[in-house]
Amino acid sequence: MKIGLFTDTYFPQVSGVATSIKTLRDELIAQGHQVYIFTTTDPKAKDDDEENGIYRFPSIPFVSFTDRRIAIRGAFRAIKIAEKLQLDIVHNQTEFSLGVMGKVVACHLSIPCLHTYHTMYQDYLHYIANGHILKPKDVGRLAHIYLHNISGVVAPSERVLETMRAYNVDAPIRIIPTGVNLRVYGQRDSIEEKNALRAKWGYKPDTPVLLSLSRLAFEKNIHTLIEAMPDILAKKPDAQLLIVGDGPARETLERQVRHLHLTEHIQFTGQVDNDDVHHYYQMANVFVSASDSESQGLTYDEALASDLPIVVMRSDYTDELIDDPAIGVSFQKRIDLVNGVLRYLNNPRTPEEQDKRDAKLHEISAEVFAQRILKFYRDCQETMAEKQSGQSRGTFRNLFHRSRS
Numbered sequence: 001m002k003i004g005l006f007t008d009t010y011f012p013q014v015s016g017v018a019t020s021i022k023t024l025r026d027e028l029i030a031q032g033h034q035v036y037i038f039t040t041t042d043p044k045a046k047d048d049d050e051e052n053g054i055y056r057f058p059s060i061p062f063v064s065f066t067d068r069r070i071a072i073r074g075a076f077r078a079i080k081i082a083e084k085l086q087l088d089i090v091h092n093q094t095e096f097s098l099g100v101m102g103k104v105v106a107c108h109l110s111i112p113c114l115h116t117y118h119t120m121y122q123d124y125l126h127y128i129a130n131g132h133i134l135k136p137k138d139v140g141r142l143a144h145i146y147l148h149n150i151s152g153v154v155a156p157s158e159r160v161l162e163t164m165r166a167y168n169v170d171a172p173i174r175i176i177p178t179g180v181n182l183r184v185y186g187q188r189d190s191i192e193e194k195n196a197l198r199a200k201w202g203y204k205p206d207t208p209v210l211l212s213l214s215r216l217a218f219e220k221n222i223h224t225l226i227e228a229m230p231d232i233l234a235k236k237p238d239a240q241l242l243i244v245g246d247g248p249a250r251e252t253l254e255r256q257v258r259h260l261h262l263t264e265h266i267q268f269t270g271q272v273d274n275d276d277v278h279h280y281y282q283m284a285n286v287f288v289s290a291s292d293s294e295s296q297g298l299t300y301d302e303a304l305a306s307d308l309p310i311v312v313m314r315s316d317y318t319d320e321l322i323d324d325p326a327i328g329v330s331f332q333k334r335i336d337l338v339n340g341v342l343r344y345l346n347n348p349r350t351p352e353e354q355d356k357r358d359a360k361l362h363e364i365s366a367e368v369f370a371q372r373i374l375k376f377y378r379d380c381q382e383t384m385a386e387k388q389s390g391q392s393r394g395t396f397r398n399l400f401h402r403s404r405s
Helices: 016-030 075-085 097-109 136-146 158-166 191-200 222-235 250-259 274-283 298-305 316-321 334-346 351-363 366-404
Strands: 002-006 034-040 054-057 059-062 065-071 089-092 113-116 152-155 173-175 209-213 240-244 266-270 286-289 310-313 328-331
Touching: 002 016, 002 075, 002 097, 016 034, 016 298, 016 366, 034 065, 034 075, 034 097, 054 075, 054 097, 065 097, 075 097, 089 097, 089 366, 097 113, 113 366, 152 158, 152 366, 158 173, 158 316, 191 274, 209 222, 209 274, 209 298, 222 240, 222 250, 222 334, 240 274, 250 266, 274 298, 286 298, 286 334, 298 310, 298 316, 298 351, 310 334, 316 328, 328 334
Parallel strands: 002 034, 002 089, 034 054, 089 113, 113 152, 152 173, 209 240, 209 286, 240 266, 286 310, 310 328
Antiparallel strands: 059 065
């Protein structure tokens, strides 16, 4: 297949959406397909990278969310490129500029246009005029309009599926969780490599390390992890929390750490190159997250693939993912967060628990993810072919009846 992925967000921008798209791209290519990225320009990237199938369109920073971008032109050029590439499928990853462009391209080429609904926008309305302009009902109305005439919608989780139903989306919807690249996150660093990274941040080989890895945004609730550290330190005085990532909440979080006198136990790495992220999972003892805005929890899957137990805020997604303590625990109260962390710091895993983790890994692998996406592509192609065939037969019958009359 020749597949066009249309997205406003792609590397070098760092986000769960960019990671999801790259995972899908890499796995589809590994399975023998040709994949092309249609995305925005970025100051840190060259305009086009045709050798790697990446085409960029002129863009500007998004209002109130300046580390994300939105294309300002390029639909005609996108059509020409898609015609030259002879795309079979358009798969949109955004509802904004490139998503609209993808719909235009698919319509022009008469090919299926699918969409993955990545972001629960009702959790992010505070970025636009502090939530005074758009309300959750507006998000639902706009999503319904955008998804009209889409061939199929990919919901990464049950929560997204329920949201799509609430928006009265009439396209076929399938739950297909984003997979994790086991070729990257499944590899094991040597003890020397782990200890070298630990030493970089001042940790001993046996220092208990909690890892938080995400964009430092207010909706990620990282402040909750910081607030829990005194209780964890009361039981594990040498414990450390390493916060990996960057974002608009960083200054506030650093101020909170100073206020609680936790600077000797909490560090911020800033943004880490995507190719190095898996090393941070490898050097930690437990992954923690208090985010309640996750639609697919990619970092949870990456931690699991890195053989790291997870202690995360309870959500519909975690109810699906965490079906055994061998994988992790979820929490709603601080005491449960603290007890969950202490559980994994104090108790080594057994071989039986490892077997359960391995079984879960197959479910969330990028290989299974891509196979399920490809099945959806082919089903949408068949549906479109049947519809076009039916329309052709209808046109023929109309012409026949007119000639008889």
